[in-house]
Amino acid sequence: MPVAAVGAGALTCHRSTVIETVGLDLAREELRRLFGFSDFRGRQADVVTRVLAGQSTLAVMPTGAGKSLTYQLPATMLEGTCVVISPLIALMHDQLRSARANGIRAATLTSADADWRETMDAFRAGELDLLYVAPERASQAGFRDLLTSARLALFAVDEAHCVSEWGHDFRPDYRQLRPLMDAFPDVPRLALTATADAHTRADILTQLGLPEEGLIVAGFDRPNIRYAIRPRDSLPRQLAQVCADNPGPGIVYAPTRRKVEQLAEQLAEATGRPVLPYHAGLPPEVRAENQAKFVASEDMVMVATIAFGMGIDKPDVRFVAHAATPKSIEAYYQETGRAGRDGDPAVALMLWGAGDFAQARMRIGEVEQARQHGERQRLDALAGLVETAGCRRAVLLRHFGEDPPDTCGNCDNCLDPPQVIEVTQLARKLLSAVYRTGQSFGFGHLQKVLTGVADDRVVSKQHDRLTVFGIVEGEDAALLQAVARALQVRGCLVQTEHGGLALAGDARAILTGEAPLVMAKPPQRRGSRKGRGGSTPNPVGDPLFDALRALRRDLAAEAGVPPYVVFHDAVLRAMAADRPVNLAEMSQIPGVGAKKLEAYGEAFLKAIARN
Numbered sequence: 001m002p003v004a005a006v007g008a009g010a011l012t013c014h015r016s017t018v019i020e021t022v023g024l025d026l027a028r029e030e031l032r033r034l035f036g037f038s039d040f041r042g043r044q045a046d047v048v049t050r051v052l053a054g055q056s057t058l059a060v061m062p063t064g065a066g067k068s069l070t071y072q073l074p075a076t077m078l079e080g081t082c083v084v085i086s087p088l089i090a091l092m093h094d095q096l097r098s099a100r101a102n103g104i105r106a107a108t109l110t111s112a113d114a115d116w117r118e119t120m121d122a123f124r125a126g127e128l129d130l131l132y133v134a135p136e137r138a139s140q141a142g143f144r145d146l147l148t149s150a151r152l153a154l155f156a157v158d159e160a161h162c163v164s165e166w167g168h169d170f171r172p173d174y175r176q177l178r179p180l181m182d183a184f185p186d187v188p189r190l191a192l193t194a195t196a197d198a199h200t201r202a203d204i205l206t207q208l209g210l211p212e213e214g215l216i217v218a219g220f221d222r223p224n225i226r227y228a229i230r231p232r233d234s235l236p237r238q239l240a241q242v243c244a245d246n247p248g249p250g251i252v253y254a255p256t257r258r259k260v261e262q263l264a265e266q267l268a269e270a271t272g273r274p275v276l277p278y279h280a281g282l283p284p285e286v287r288a289e290n291q292a293k294f295v296a297s298e299d300m301v302m303v304a305t306i307a308f309g310m311g312i313d314k315p316d317v318r319f320v321a322h323a324a325t326p327k328s329i330e331a332y333y334q335e336t337g338r339a340g341r342d343g344d345p346a347v348a349l350m351l352w353g354a355g356d357f358a359q360a361r362m363r364i365g366e367v368e369q370a371r372q373h374g375e376r377q378r379l380d381a382l383a384g385l386v387e388t389a390g391c392r393r394a395v396l397l398r399h400f401g402e403d404p405p406d407t408c409g410n411c412d413n414c415l416d417p418p419q420v421i422e423v424t425q426l427a428r429k430l431l432s433a434v435y436r437t438g439q440s441f442g443f444g445h446l447q448k449v450l451t452g453v454a455d456d457r458v459v460s461k462q463h464d465r466l467t468v469f470g471i472v473e474g475e476d477a478a479l480l481q482a483v484a485r486a487l488q489v490r491g492c493l494v495q496t497e498h499g500g501l502a503l504a505g506d507a508r509a510i511l512t513g514e515a516p517l518v519m520a521k522p523p524q525r526r527g528s529r530k531g532r533g534g535s536t537p538n539p540v541g542d543p544l545f546d547a548l549r550a551l552r553r554d555l556a557a558e559a560g561v562p563p564y565v566v567f568h569d570a571v572l573r574a575m576a577a578d579r580p581v582n583l584a585e586m587s588q589i590p591g592v593g594a595k596k597l598e599a600y601g602e603a604f605l606k607a608i609a610r611n
Contacts, residue, residue, distance in 0.1 A: 023052040030077055034102050036593040043218035044070055051154060056189040056210050060201060061218040063194045063337035071156040071190055072099055075129040080151035084132045086158045087171060090291060092132040094313035099130055101565050103595030106130035109137065124149045139176030144183055152187045157208060160191035164203035178209050195334045198401050220400045224340045227392040228412035229350040231485060231522065239321055240270040242349050243301055248318030252303045253335060255324040257281045263323060264303040278304035295562045315342035315564050321349040325356040328378040329385060329399050342568050352386055354488035358495035383489045389413060389420045389520035418520035423483050426476050427517040430483055431507050433468040439502040443484050451477050482522045544611040545576040551607045555600060566600060567591060579608055
């Protein structure tokens with residue numbers, strides 16, 4: 001029901017009052033009808049209220065909090081079409097499938113759509129609730145002309161952090177959106193992002209012409225994700241373990257195309273699961289095919305570069321693993337956020353090495369001078385997350401300006417608190433060895449010098465005659481590599497262009513005893529440990545749940561959509577638990593809207609009756 005039906009005169013005179021008292025109640029009715037939910041979650045109601053009142057808004061909401069609902073729902077209630085600007089075609093098509101499955105009149109206008117004439121005709125005729133376009137198309141003069149041919153209800157800018165140079169994924173075409181929207185001053189704007197610190201949020205408001213009072217921050221916490229960060233010691237083994245612990249779909253991010261191919265092959269052999277690669281060096285048709293297989297799968301692992309992910313609206317990803325450190329905390333949050341979008345438990349594992357930070361610091365030296373300070377701050381913040389002996393989630397949330405509890409109970413450090421140890425003396429010995437050997441040798445050579453291993457190279461360089469030769473033994477010898485990693489993360493040791501280690505940063509302060517070095521004691525190698533985030537939520541072995549899953553798989557294949565578009569796992573679990581016997585009872589299950597009830601209700605009732 002369009003909001004205008006409440007009474008055009010009343011809306012003209014007292015628009016906000018009408019919306020607050022009547023519009024939100026109508027919105028809840030529409031929420032129940034379209035999506036099958038009885039009420040809004042988190043800050044959804046606040047965002048929807050502003051949108052229905054015609055007020056421009058920036059909504060910062062964590063992945064999985066239902067950002068798309070905040071424009072999809074109003075689009076069905078307001079007169080005119082909501083124009084959604086989204087950065088990737090794959091993402092648009094995923095959202096298109098989900099919107100249509102819920103009975104929303106939606107279309108995409110992209111270079112990959114052969115039906116563009118029909119879409120434009122439907123738009124002009126006022127037959128669309130949603131029109132998805134890319135920022136590149138939105139900035140074209142011809143598209144602006146098209147928008148003048150029909151009534152507009154709303155501009156929704158998804159992944160809005162792309163408009164800011166402070167954001168981690170800047171897209172210049174997003175800078176052309178404000179001139180487009182300024183040409184339609186009476187159309188409200190809704191910008192949406194999951195990843196924006198205070199500086200980026202302020203920039204988004206400016207770049208998109210949004211009022212400061214329109215900022216709604218729903219928080220950044222993803223309590224269903226268990227964060228774990230560990231040093232790399234045997235990458236294939238560590239990744240195979242996370243695959244074994246989490247049997248659902250997963251994503252492994254690798255730093256290079258070559259590493260993607262290598263890990264995909266190793267994991268397929270080690271796990272016996274379907275594993276595919278994804279990177280920009282693959283032919284477009286192969287990338288598209290691999291992505292489609294992953295989206296439709298219930299157990300596939302995708303090994304990919306960071307080119308993969310933003311375009312994926314797959315809710316049932318059970319783990320995201322980083323085979324190397326990401327670019328920043330913002331990038332880490334965005335990439336790990338692709339796990340557990342359905343709200344079920346998920347795991348985010350980062351496997352890091354000191355070389356990751358050394359290479360990152362070298363790359364910073366190659367960027368333009370004006371950006372180097374900001375890039376160093378980002379890297380230092382990421383180092384703080386990696387190094388902390390405290391709660392990972394607390395560090396993450398404080399970075400985004402929140403004030404979280406000191407512990408979360410669902411990260412590796414909270415589940416298994418590490419021992420904090422003082423290693424200043426050992427660090428001084430290592431830094432001294434770096435200095436006395438000429439700041440040009442790698443860790444392996446330095447380790448031999450310090451532990452008294454007089455091999456041919458050590459002897460030929462006369463390093464067996466140095467005062468630091470053989471001064472480290474016992475437990476300290478076992479800690480040397482961890483201390484070297486900690487010093488590199490802090491920037492006190494940096495790699496030379498030939499792979500050696502040199503002093504930098506606060507190395508002198510540590511050497512002179514002015515600055516202590518405290519770190520978390522490295523964990524012992526162990527088998528898997530499942531916390532609440534890694535537990536598999538589905539009742540595996542329940543004949544009814546398995547039957548419902550099989551039916552969903554068949555219906556999805558018949559409709560040519562991924563299984564989650566039919567129903568999420570949480571909906572199937574509720575069906576298995578409640579065992580509805582008629583359509584009325586089925587309609588009371590959260591996530592079963594009117595369109596899906598009509599399309600699939602009888603089939604699922606029959607499956608329940610048979611089991």
